[in-house]
Amino acid sequence: MTRPERGKSLFRFAAPQLFYPLAGKLAPWFAAVAAIFTIAGLWLGFFVAPTDAQQGEVYRVIFIHVPAAWMSMFVYLIMAFWSAVGLVMNTRLSFLMARALAPTGAMFCILALVTGSLWGKPTWGAYWVWDARLTSQLLLLFLYLGYIALTQAIEDPRRADRAGAIIALVGAVNVPIIYFSVKWWNTLHQGASVSLTKAPSMAATMLAGMFVMALASWAYTIAITLWRVRPLILERERHTDWVGAELNALEGKV
Amino acid sequence: MQWESWSAFWQMGGAAPFVWGSYGLTVFLVVVELIMVARRRRETVRRLLRLRRASANGRSGRQVFEEIVE
Numbered sequence: 001m002t003r004p005e006r007g008k009s010l011f012r013f014a015a016p017q018l019f020y021p022l023a024g025k026l027a028p029w030f031a032a033v034a035a036i037f038t039i040a041g042l043w044l045g046f047f048v049a050p051t052d053a054q055q056g057e058v059y060r061v062i063f064i065h066v067p068a069a070w071m072s073m074f075v076y077l078i079m080a081f082w083s084a085v086g087l088v089m090n091t092r093l094s095f096l097m098a099r100a101l102a103p104t105g106a107m108f109c110i111l112a113l114v115t116g117s118l119w120g121k122p123t124w125g126a127y128w129v130w131d132a133r134l135t136s137q138l139l140l141l142f143l144y145l146g147y148i149a150l151t152q153a154i155e156d157p158r159r160a161d162r163a164g165a166i167i168a169l170v171g172a173v174n175v176p177i178i179y180f181s182v183k184w185w186n187t188l189h190q191g192a193s194v195s196l197t198k199a200p201s202m203a204a205t206m207l208a209g210m211f212v213m214a215l216a217s218w219a220y221t222i223a224i225t226l227w228r229v230r231p232l233i234l235e236r237e238r239h240t241d242w243v244g245a246e247l248n249a250l251e252g253k254v
Numbered sequence: 255m256q257w258e259s260w261s262a263f264w265q266m267g268g269a270a271p272f273v274w275g276s277y278g279l280t281v282f283l284v285v286v287e288l289i290m291v292a293r294r295r296r297e298t299v300r301r302l303l304r305l306r307r308a309s310a311n312g313r314s315g316r317q318v319f320e321e322i323v324e
Contacts, residue, residue, distance in 0.1 A: 046263070047256060057267035061276045068280075103290075107283050115276040122272055220284070227291050231298035238302050247303055254299040 016093050016233045017242045023226040023233075030223035037216035044209035052206075061119040062206070066193055067214040069112035071221060072140060073175050075105030079147070080172035083165030092236060095161035098168055099151055100229035104221050106144035113137060116189075124188055132181035133189035136174060143171035157236065 013019045045063035052059040079098045086094035116134070117127040128134065147167045154160035182191045193202065193210070202210075237243045257263040266273045 049256075051256060051267070056269065058269035058272050060266070060269075060273050064276050064280050104287065107287055111280055111283060114279055118272040118276050122269060224287060224291060228294070231295045234302060235298055238305070243302070244306075247299070247306060250299050251303060254296050254303075 014091050014093055016096075016237050017240070019093055020230060020233050020246070023230055027223045027226040030219045030226070034216050034219035034223060037212050037219060041209055041212035041216050044205060044212055049205040049209050050203055055123060058119065058122050059206075061115050062193070063209050063213045065112060065115040065119060066210050067217040068108045068115060069137070070214055071217045072105055072109035072112050072137070073178060075101050075108060075221060076140060076143070076168070076175055077172060079105065080168045083168040086161060087165050087169075092161075093233070095165065096229050096232045096236065097225070098164065099161075100225045100232060101221075102144055102148050102151075103228070104224050106141065106148065108217070108221075109137065109141045109144055113141065129188050131187040131189055132185040133178065133187045136178040136181050139174055140171075140178060143167065143174060147171070 013022055041063060045060060049060070051057060079101045082094045082098040082101070085091060086098065113134075116137075120129070121127050147164050150167060151160045151164040154163055181187060182189055194207070234243055234246065264270060264274075
C-alpha cells in the first residue's frame with residue numbers, strides 16, 4: 001500500500017493511518033488537561049463558591065450536573081455531525097468517531113439524570129417527575145442506547161455505520177427540544193442556568209466553577225474518545241500493511 | 255473558606271448523601287469507562303494477533319472466525 005500523500009492540509013488526518021498515531025499522542029494531553037481542570041473546578045466549587053441563599057449546600061451538585069447535561073447534548077450533536085460527514089463524504093473514520101463518542105455521551109446522560117434526581121429529592125421532594133426536561137433527557141439516553149445496540153447488532157460494518165448514522169441524525173432533533181423544554185413548557189425543572197441575554201442569576205464564583213468543570217468534561221471526552229477510536233481503527237483497517245506493522249510492534253507487549 | 259471544619263465539609267449542611275452520592279457516582283463511572291477502554295484495546299490487539307497467526311498457519315478466515323467465537 002502506498003503512503004497517503006502528506007499534504008499540508010489538516011484533512012490528511014482523515015486518513016486512518018495518520019489519525020491513529022495522532023490520536024495516541026494527543027489523548028494523554030487532553031487527559032492531563034481534564035485532570036487539572038477537574039481539580040481547579042472542584043476547588044472553586046467546594047471551597048470558593050458560597051453557600052446558596054435558598055438551597056444551602058445541596059446546590060453543589062450543580063458542578064457535576066450541569067456540565068454532564070451539557071456534554072450529553074453536545075456529544076450527541078457531534079455524533080450527528082460525524083454521521084452526516086460520513087454519509088456525505090463517505091469517510092470511514094467519521095463513522096468510527098461517532099461510534100467512539102456514543103458510550104461517553106451515554107455516560108454523561110446517565111450522570112445528568114441521576115445527579116438531577118439526587119438534587120431533585122431534597123429540593124422538589126421527588127426523585128423523578130415527568131416534566132418535559134426530564135422526559136426529553138431520558139429519551140436522549142434511549143437514543144444513545146439504541147445507537148450503541150444497533151451499531152453492534154448489525155454484522156456488516158458498513159451497514160452498521162449507516163444505520164447508526166441515521167439514528168444519530170434523526171435523534172438530533174431531540175437535542176433542541178431538551179434545551180428549550182424549560183422555555184416552551186411549564187416545567188418543574190428550573191430555567192437555563194446560563195443565558196447570553198440575561199444577567200447571571202448565580203454568584204460569579206459558582207458560574208466559574210461550573211465553566212471550569214465543563215471544560216474538564218470536554219477535555220475528558222476528547223481524551224477518552226481518542227483512546228476508544230484507536231482499536232476501532234485497527235479492527236477496521238486490519239487488512240492493511242500499516243496495521244500489520246503496528247501489530248508487529250505490539251506483539252508480546254499487550 | 256466556606257467550612258468551619260472538615261466534618262462540616264463532609265456533612266454538606268445535611269445534604270451529604272445527595273452531594274457525595276452525585277460525585278461518587280461520577281468517579282465510579284469514569285473509572286469504569288477508563289477500565290473498559292483499556293480492556294477493549296487489549297482484547298482487540300490480542301484478537302487481531304491471533305487472527306493473523308492463525309491465517310499464517312494456512313487456515314481459512316471462516317475457520318479462524320469460528321475458533322475465536324468459541
